[in-house]
Amino acid sequence: MTENLLRIDTSTKLAGLIGHPVGHSLSPYLQGRLASHMGINMAYLGFDVDPGTLESMINGGLAMKAVGFNVTVPYKKDVMQYLSSIDPKAEKIGAVNTLKPKAGSFVGYNTDMPGFCRALKYDGVDVKGRNVVMIGAGGAANAVLCGLLEEGAAFVLVLNRTVSTAEALAERFRSDYPGQTIETWSLSDDYISFMKKPEFSDKPWIAIQCTSVGMHPDDTNTAIKDDEFYKLTDTGYDVIFNPSETEFMRRVKACGGRAFNGLKMLIFQGFRSFEIWNDVIVDDEFATELIPDMEELLSNN
Structure with missing residues (x-):
């Protein structure tokens, strides 16, 4: 070192x-x-x-x-x-x-927002025109959502335990990015059926994990445990960097996707x-x- x-x-x-x-x-x-x-x-x-x-x-x-x-x-x-x-x-x-x-x-x-965007580019992740699902609506999610919209994501689905929190986050950005769509769902609803709708079938989803679930020492936990969710993605990005491979990342990889941490x-x-x-x-x-x-x-x- x-x-x-x-x-x-x-x-x-x-x-x-x-x-x-x-x-x-x-x-x-x-x-x-x-x-x-x-x-x-x-x-x-x-x-x-x-x-x-x-x-x-x-x-x-x-x-x-x-x-x-x-x-x-x-x-x-x-x-x-x-x-x-x-x-x-x-x-x-x-x-x-x-x-x-x-x-x-x-x-x-x-600088969290430009840091997130530079990390995506460094890892070869292009969100322009893509459908992106964000897990979490607090803390880092504010900078992540701004970055996704700045980089041209076509559709951003925000999943959160409390829909009102997700909706408040989305509402702050909608007027500044009128050509891009932000939708919010509860983690307790059937969001997987929504993600499977025909209008989203042209490309897999990019998933961004913005919660603290899975951070050390809670290494084996993840906010979403249903493998059907991970099968719909081809890229996963976790803002957590300790552990270096989170349970979210392991599940993305197990379903054939590539995954990155927040370091x-x-x-x-x-x-x-x-x-x-x-x-x-x-x-x-x-x-x-x-x-x-x-x-x-x-x-x-």
Whole structure:
């Protein structure tokens, strides 16, 4: 595994992760590797911010002249009230995970969406004109749905335990993508019969798993257990990256499809944050070097 090479001096830029907790995060390793690869003198630290102190952390970051921050749970929504402006896509998604200083305040961005899109392209998954089924309507699903629509998915079926939550998610995007269809169903309804309708028979479905079901240590669980669902798909993408192969992925593969985990989405959202802070472009092929090293980190933890 390649080690981070960092020489801290008076010109070292400061960036970091704001969340609670942050000790489990791979972002300091990822951003350290990016700084070394790009030859940028930047240190990236984790800031475990106690509830009720987020505004103080934001003001402190400005006072320290940090080049930017990532924001993780539980602050992706709460941080928005302390920003001078928010990127329109982040506003639509309803969450901010990247901050960049501008004129004495921070601007907010969401890099989960472009990270997801870059991961799809890296894996050779083209959703343009395709029918896509999304499992889950919270958390990552907001960025995933935006990404699918941006990439031209023709029809997106959102499955969720609570239809009202899925419908609220869909409604935020329908007016911005009038030529594309978003439909919502409950996971307790007969959505498989719907997916088998003749108008969807020209190509298999692409399935995106956006829930936390199946995340370590719940490795053998999955939100959908009916093999008939997996037989209708040719590609499965799970936003979970630990374990490296989820039960959802195993079931997709068992039915002849190809399956990917969310590690590359994590990597590419980190790429985009780094690009925003430093006004650079990171070559996607650097992910090829990072992936095995980050998989090793996960297996050791």
